[in-house]
Amino acid sequence: MRPSISRIDLAHDDFDGSYLSVDWAETQWESGGFTFAKGGRPPEVQNLGNWKKPNGKGRTLTVGVRSSSKFVRFYEKGRKEGDKESGWCRCEIEFKNANTVISPDVLLNPSEFFLGAYPCMDQFKRFGAIDAGSRFEVKRRAAVINHDAAEKWLREFHKANNRDATGRIFKSSVGAFRMAVKESGIELLPGQLTHVLRHTFASHFMMNGGNILALQKVLGHSSLQTTMIYAHLSPDHLQEAKLLNPLTRLTVG
Structure with missing residues (x-):
């Protein structure tokens, strides 16, 4: 199992409030400073504390949703x-692996990922020797489909597009294969032109550690005995005979 980072928090402090404040953060949100896509919808924002009549207890502005992969908080620390x-104002950014991959590089170069979190963070470049920020990679999602569903979909697709009125998934390529064999100079016994492909597939399937019962289903054999002709090609063939024969119980001396 590969180790992974599920969450990391990065922060920046302006101890005298000379350039960072909750009011600055609100202005940035209004001007699209937290949105990468041009014309995109800005993330959710919340003003916490007494903003109408500040009472000295501190205000907070949050951008985003806590359950998402990125959430930022500005508050009067x-x-x-x-x-x-x-x-004193602090900016804290929470990164979670909800739909992004948190790279271990963030442990060595946290400032790069802090600057790359939002467009408005560019202003913090002047505090370090960093030209550009870095962003975490978005997780790739893959659709999972089983064999039966894939076969059904392919047959329906072919019928809908008039590919093959019989509903077969693939068209016959016997002619092309016959020509290729002839040009290669390979000599086959009569009746073995395309059947040799089944033998080749089955042989390599077993040599690569395939299951004999799965092979029976793929080849369409009604009897397992027919499929057993390929069993000797399995890499672990006869392993039980080596381990369980009577000689293994003999002791010398």
């Missing part, structure tokens, strides 16, 4: 600690 005259 000094005032929340009890200093009503403090200008």
Whole structure:
């Protein structure tokens, strides 16, 4: 199992409030500073505390939803600690692996990912030797479909597009294969032109560790005995005979 990071929090402090404040954050939200896509819908915003008549207990502005992969909070840290005259403001960004992959690189270069979190974070570049921010990779989602569902979908697709009135999934390629065999100079016994492909598939299936019962179903054999001709090609064939024969119980001396 590969280790992964499920959450990491990054923060930046302006101890005297000379460039960072909750009012600045609100202005950035209004001007699209938290939206990467041009014309995209801005993330949800919340104003916490007394914004109409600040009482010195500290205000907070949050952008995003806590359950999402990214959430940022700006708050008057000094005032929340009890200093009503403090200008100390903190920005905290929570990254979660909800739909992104949190790269271990963030442990070595946290500032890069802090700057890359939102467009408005560009202003913090002046505090370090960093030219551009980095963003976490979005998780790739793959649809899962089983064999029966895939076969059904393919047959319906072919019928709907008049590919094959019989409902067969693939068209016959016997002619093309016959020509290729002739040009290659391979000599086959009569009646073995395409049947040799079944033998080749079955042989390699077992040599790669395939299951004999699965092979029976793929080849369409009604009897397992017919499929057993390929059993000797399995890499673990006769392993039980080596391990369970009477000689293994003999002791010498």
